[in-house]
Amino acid sequence: MHKSVKHGLITATAWVVLSTTAMAADTLTLAGLGGKVQDDLTATLFKPSAEKIGAELRTESHDGIAAVRVQVQSGAPGWDVAHLGAEDCAIGAAEGLFEPIDYSVVNGEGVPEGVRAKNWIATNTYSVVLAWRTDKYGDNPPKDWKDFWDVEKFPGRRALSVYPQEMMEIALLGDGVARDQVYPLDTKRSLAAIAKIKPSVSVWWTSGAQSAQLLKDGEVDMEAIWGSRIAGVIADGAPVKFTYQDGVIGFGCVAILKGSKNVAAAQKFVANIVSPEIQARIPTMMGYYGPSNKKAFEAKQFSADVLAQSNASPENAAKQVTMQPTWWSENIQDVQEDFKNLIVQ
C-alpha cells in the first residue's frame, strides 16, 4: 500500500514533468488582427491545424505590422506566427522580419504564386465589393465600377476607403481598364479617375465598422466595402445588395517571426493551415471569405448556396481581380501619400 502510493506519486510526478516539457516545446503563439475575424480564423484554421500537430495554441492580437516589427526587433519575440494582411506580409518580408517558409514541409500547391512567397503564405481571401441601397436604385442597380463612376446614370452619394489599397484597383476598373490589365497599376490614371469621382464621394471610410454603418443607415447610396462586412448589414435587414462582379480579392497571410524558438513546429503549423483539407473549412464556416488554396474546392463538395456566397469559389473568383500584394509593398509609400493628398480638403 505504502509502496504503491509512493510508486504512484513518482509516476505522477514523472508524467507531469514529461507532459509539461512536451507542452513547452510545442506551444505556438499566434498573433492576429483581433476581433471577430480572428475568432473565426482561429476556429476554422488555426485551432484544427495546431491540434493536428499536437501543439498547444495561444492567440494574441496586434494592431498591424508595426507591432510585429517591435516584437522581432526586441530579439525575443513573444509570438511565433503572425497573421496579417498580405501587403503587410510583403512589407515585413522586405524588412527581413520573417523566417523563410520551408516549402519542403509546406505544400503550397494550389495557393496562387503571387501570394506564396519566400517568407510568407496566404491563408485566406476576402473581397472588396460594390454594394448599394436597393431603396435607392431598385431594379436598376449599378453592375460594376464603371456604373459606380457614372454619376449621371447613377446619381447618389458614394463612399470609398481612405486607404489606397483596392481603391486604386477599382478606380482603374471604373475608368474602363480590363480586369487582366489592372496590374501593374497605372497610378497616374488611377489617381485621375479618383479625382473625377471625388465630388460624389461623401465619405472616405477609415474602418470596416464605419463602412457597414454608412450603408446600413443610408448615409451613402453605394460604396466599396469588404464583403464580410456586407453580411452583417444584410443580416440586420437593411435594404442592401452587393455584387462580386469586378470585386478585388485580397489575402490574409501568415509568416513566422524571426527569432521564434518554435520555427520547426511553426512550419508544420503553417503547412496544415494552407492544406486543402483545413482550407476547405472556410467556405462553410466563414461566409463571404474564401480559401487561399484553390484545391480546397476539390477537397470537399459544397452546396450551391455556399459556392455562391464564398468570394473565392471558381465562379465568383472569375468575376474578380486578384490583388498583388508585392506590387503594393513596393509602391505603398508613394501611392499612399499621393492618394491621401488627393482626398484631403
Next chain:
Amino acid sequence: MTMVLNHPGIADAEPNADALKRRGSRERRALASLTLPGAILIFLVLILPIGWLFWLSFFGPSGEATLENYARMLKPIYVRTFISTFEVAGLVTLVCVLLGYPVAYLLSQLSERTAGLLMIFVVLPFWTSVLVRTYAWLVLLQRTGLVNTWLIDAGVISTPLPLVHNMLGTVIGMVHVMLPFLILPLYASMRAIDPVYMRAAANCGATPSQAFRQVFLPMSLPGLTAGIALVFVLCLGFFVTPALLGGGRVAMWAMQIANNISVYGNWGAASALGVVLLVVTAIILYAFKRLFRVDTFEGVR
C-alpha cells in the same frame, strides 16, 4: 525696543548667518533629494524616450544617417496636413473659449453647492470613452441622423444638412471632448477672484460691464490662457475623432504619424513627424508665454 533687540544682534550676526546659511542649503539639498525618485522616473520614461525618438529620426531604413525623414515633409500632403492640424486645433480652441468662458463664469457666480451640481454635467463626458462619444455624434449628425430628421420633420429644411463627415463634424466632436479641459482651469481661477474687487469697482462708479471688462476679465486671464494652451496642445494630437467625423477629408498630423509607422520600415520616418510637431508646439507655447507673460500650464502670473 528695536534698539534693545538689535544691539546684541550686531555682534553675533556674522557667525549666526553663516550657520543659518549652511543649514539652509543643507535643507534645500535634502528637500531636492526628495524629488530625486520623481526626477529619475521622468528622465527614464519621458526625457530618454523623447531623446531616442529625436535620435532615430536622423536614420534611414538601412540604418544610414540621413535627413530624408525631414526632407519628406516638404511633400504637399505633409505640408497640407501640418497646416490643417493647426487650423483644426485653433478653431476648436476658439469655439471652446466662446462656449466655455460663459459656462465657467456662470459656475463661478453660483453658490458652491449649485456649481458643484452643475459641474457634474461638465465632467460627465470625461467618464465616457471618446470612441463612444464620437459614434454618438455620428448618430446625431449624419444625413439620416436625429438632428437632420427633426429639422426636416419640423419643416425647417427640405434636404439634410451636411453636418458630419467634414470639418464641421470634426470641430463639433472635438469641442465636445475638449470643453472640460478649458472650463476646469478657468473655473478654478475665477473662483479665486475675490468678489470684493467687483464691489470695489462698483463703489468707484463702474457699471457692471465695465467692472467685468476692467477687473474680472484681466483677473481670469491666467486661467483662460492655461485652458487655451491645454486645449490647443491636446487638439494637435487628436486621432480618433477627426478620423471618424472628418469623413477622411480632415487630415491630422497624428494620422500621418500612424500611417508612416505602418508604411515605412524605419521608425525614423514617423519619429521625424513627432519631433517636428513637438518642436513647433514648444515654440508656440513659448511665444504664448512671452506674449501673455503667464506660466501657461500653471495659470499663475
